Amino acid sequence: MHLESAMWTDVQGVETDLAMVPIGSTEQHGPHAPLGTDTLNAETVAETAAERLDDPVVVSPAVPVGIAEEHRQFSGTLWTSESTFRSYVRDIVGSLASHGFDRVVLVNGHGGNAAALREVAGAITRHDDAYAVPFTWFEEVGDYTSRMGHGGPLETALLQHVNPDHVREGCLDDAAAEASDRWGDWQGRVNLAFDSAEFTENGVVGDPREASADLGEELLDATSEALMELLETVAEHDPDRPTHR
Amino acid sequence: MHLESAMWTDVQGVETDLAMVPIGSTEQHGPHAPLGTDTLNAETVAETAAERLDDPVVVSPAVPVGIAEEHRQFSGTLWTSESTFRSYVRDIVGSLASHGFDRVVLVNGHGGNAAALREVAGAITRHDDAYAVPFTWFEEVGDYTSRMGHGGPLETALLQHVNPDHVREGCLDDAAAEASDRWGDWQGRVNLAFDSAEFTENGVVGDPREASADLGEELLDATSEALMELLETVAEHDPDRPTHR
């Protein structure tokens, strides 16, 4: 049940304690993919899992702006501070929990949000009246995960499958031509860069020409399957904290 | 230009310093209108003005959760604290300004957001590198404003015109039957109530049966006209602060 289009009287009657909050971002994704890529994809994954799951699950509107200061040199990128982002998510989960939807999966579309989501999920689970875990969709597509990049094959493919109008196919060659091979500027295991403009000319990492609508469908099947399994596990999971030793 | 669907390379080329941030809310709107009413309507108004305006204007994704704790007793309502809300809006405006879009109209769909938006617009204008003003769409529909209510004729009509699938027509009689006449519980000019459940049974204030798609069209014309005039004024307005006396 998607809250945006539901009446409160519908929500009153739904029998579940499961909810999802899609977590997006508005940030550059190269010359071929839109600034809203992460939001669109997070919504896609959450909605697909919600539709396919036998049991009901509440879906909140997507958080449209996240932690994307690393892309700030590229026009149109929006971001909030990490602490504002965490507060925004925490408040949303808190209001979901007030209605009894207190087992919450944060369905994330942006790598830059992941650490902050893990932190806030811990705070919620330990100190608030809810249990929350983050789920980042492209980490749950098997071996494809290693080809993630930024504006790369995975994100582009999922858009091509579900939101094909949002991909500018004619720019794929340009996107690939100036893309960098790797996220970051590394010395050993340390990323020396804090802004993506330090290592990519056009904002792209990876080769989006490897994307296809078929690949997008495959990715969506894989990640929504993983998300459904997570939801079923969370529904049964004991959220109580361990006792002191 | 709507950022969600634009590429950063498009944004780089747009010649304007004007931007709009639609500000919504996810909150009960009675048994006939969806929880996303305020977001949908804010998006409608911003997008309409953007389309009709001769000059380009950047439109960010809508802020989907706002200050709606007053509706917390109604299932599905989401909210953030006022300070989190202000920080979220301020950060978004700050990132818009970093790209040169530093004259920003906050296009608001929810009365409960209005005071906080005025406060944060003042902070932005006085202390940050941008000029911002809030615009609440239903305050700019002439005499109709007085019939606003909550889930009442105006909000319902705008949905009927633009998002008719989101209105549950069969529930309008029920909505009206249990609606209250007036927002609040008043002693003189003081509203004694802090939660809408103190004065409305089903969340509705006003009679949504007075709504129609035609009225919605009329409202949209009026408010988008007012918004366009505001944008044109803001484009010419001197944002510098006065000197000390």
Added chain:
Amino acid sequence: MHLESAMWTDVQGVETDLAMVPIGSTEQHGPHAPLGTDTLNAETVAETAAERLDDPVVVSPAVPVGIAEEHRQFSGTLWTSESTFRSYVRDIVGSLASHGFDRVVLVNGHGGNAAALREVAGAITRHDDAYAVPFTWFEEVGDYTSRMGHGGPLETALLQHVNPDHVREGCLDDAAAEASDRWGDWQGRVNLAFDSAEFTENGVVGDPREASADLGEELLDATSEALMELLETVAEHDPDRPTHR
């Protein structure tokens, strides 16, 4: 019972759960009225109601500095940030409530404080151990309210009635000569201005020559009557929050 002049042993014995906190401001009021106008008038109204009310009510000292950054270009104006102001008021109400005075009216003398007071009263009522509502004196003087202005007829008249030494009668003509007609710089319903120096030369809005001590007496009678009714209502009001639906 005014706390400033009471002994704690007096307060221990008072049988009430009602309290008032006068909320003032130190800000320019033109060449004829003092910077302390709002504080003086808030104190006047609170004290008059306390005296005339049959039942006891505790009165705290006035908060002397509020949200007045909008007047910062005029010498002598003092202000705090909105968040500091809310915290200061919230802490004071919390300490009143700790002694059993947990039904609190915030008696306000400054329009710029009103939105922040409504916000903090909501936070107190929903999350702390007290019930609080704001009361802005010049909103409760019937049709006169529309003539409020700034340093205009109403504020000046109340000073003339109660604190005549604080009005510089010889400057009234000057005050009126350079006054503006209207608060703000409006495009439709949007105030484009954030600083009063954007629309008034000498800080005055309205014509203070319309003031008189007689008018002041009339205003005081009206507003203190309204405040007494509010106090009586608050004393009987059910502060419990509604149950979830």
Added chain:
Amino acid sequence: MHLESAMWTDVQGVETDLAMVPIGSTEQHGPHAPLGTDTLNAETVAETAAERLDDPVVVSPAVPVGIAEEHRQFSGTLWTSESTFRSYVRDIVGSLASHGFDRVVLVNGHGGNAAALREVAGAITRHDDAYAVPFTWFEEVGDYTSRMGHGGPLETALLQHVNPDHVREGCLDDAAAEASDRWGDWQGRVNLAFDSAEFTENGVVGDPREASADLGEELLDATSEALMELLETVAEHDPDRPTHR
């Protein structure tokens, strides 16, 4: 020049960069002295020094509620958190400085405020556009300082001299009878107590019967003399921070 009663046009013309902010408290002072003792006395001292000083100095309204949680068990005591208090003072000093009054003495009437005032004065001086120092009146009365107590001879005497109506003479014997000899509950140099109710029955420390209006006059002469000397020194003091070594 006391800001409360001044017009902004007066303040515009005053030639000084000196200001004083009286810092009070609303807290129990035994059965004989009012809750407003600290505020009244801080105002007395600041106003006396302002009158006697040859050069002009701006005086803001007194901060009426300070750090007094230690007296919270005694009815009528009001307090704010330490951080709120510091923010309130810092904002006031910041607005004074915006008008050119950027050498500020915080004239304090309450021992519990002293450490927080020193901290905030340091923050202002190092990081804001002003120089500020705290002055606690009863620390500047020579050997009398050691007899301070709480609601004791010094505070009572100053009230008797300037605000005699605020002292309840008939309660002095009672005040003394249940007073404690010493502030705190000490193990070596460590005060084990955090609330005054841990060591005083009626809130009094010291013997207020030792007070007299004559003593009050003597105290006022001494402390206002010290304050005047401080103001003169501050007027000449180099507020620039030292260079790095």
Added chain:
Amino acid sequence: MHLESAMWTDVQGVETDLAMVPIGSTEQHGPHAPLGTDTLNAETVAETAAERLDDPVVVSPAVPVGIAEEHRQFSGTLWTSESTFRSYVRDIVGSLASHGFDRVVLVNGHGGNAAALREVAGAITRHDDAYAVPFTWFEEVGDYTSRMGHGGPLETALLQHVNPDHVREGCLDDAAAEASDRWGDWQGRVNLAFDSAEFTENGVVGDPREASADLGEELLDATSEALMELLETVAEHDPDRPTHR
């Protein structure tokens, strides 16, 4: 140069802009390794690199308490909130930078600190007057990294090499017997656990019997070599932020 034992006059003369801040934690490490394991190891690595590096580098005292709430069910574990931790680190780096040591490596001994350190390093680099990167020692030991665990072979070995008195050899069998094989309680790539007591009985993950002093020496050589290379790279790295595109 270790600041704890240096005189300020020494520091004044050191010619470098490089500094290290060892970042530890006080948290359970099983029955065989001390609560201070992470601090001891972070200090070891930082000091070794400082000694072996040809050029001078300033070393601050170690931050002894970090983000370890996940171990709170085990006696003696200390922690701070993530935001307090970040502020503490940020302030320390800010003071280092004030003396010209504005290229700072945060030498980390605890996995739970890593995400917060990356976040605060980004904030410092983008918004303060310094460049900072985190370095987590056990991520820089080649293939051994995969055997990290908690209180496992790597941490134990480094202690055995440098701080052998801090390892309780007689408890290694017990430590291994009740250890868990894997950090976390996983559903796909999502860790369902937020407290280590959810998946380990005695706090250990991995088999500390695989540790040896020789292994510790090998680990120290590898990680300090990596750290030296990082320091040399940071010394040459351009800390300026990219320009807007």
Added chain:
Amino acid sequence: MHLESAMWTDVQGVETDLAMVPIGSTEQHGPHAPLGTDTLNAETVAETAAERLDDPVVVSPAVPVGIAEEHRQFSGTLWTSESTFRSYVRDIVGSLASHGFDRVVLVNGHGGNAAALREVAGAITRHDDAYAVPFTWFEEVGDYTSRMGHGGPLETALLQHVNPDHVREGCLDDAAAEASDRWGDWQGRVNLAFDSAEFTENGVVGDPREASADLGEELLDATSEALMELLETVAEHDPDRPTHR
């Protein structure tokens, strides 16, 4: 029991509710004493009292960076904001209390920390689940306290007794030659200075040549005796807050 070197299984078995947190600072102490003087001395005093006390007491790692912005002009000095410092200490005490060590003495080595420690101890005692008091070692050495200075006889002597390698004896004459006689720049009882560089050339106050290892031993005996008495008193002290009056 020092937590850094204890296993959690040891801590689980310790029968006490007493704990100490040594509170240090990293700040200039002249040309003869190290930046870590305050940390070293706080650790010395806490550890000595822990060893000599018959009953067990838990000792946390020392807080190594405190409130030392006043020494910022001297190279190598580190500091945090006061609010960060208080949060860091409060979180540590909170985690100690979670394990049952809820009577905590903050063993302080730096005068600049004292007021903030008193404030945070009050907050902990009133609002958290622990009782805490600060103890500043050099305030508990009888008449010697008056000779404290900065980098003066007392601090130097304690180092000479316990950490003689950390004192640079050859610099004592230089230290004394440029030392100032008195901490601060006083007008009456008001310290006009906020940075020590305003009144001392080399950072020293007092004559460190008066120090000796024998004096250090005497000081340590005195202060650790006082600390032991305090611990015994705290162990018996009723931490409950008084009832309202």
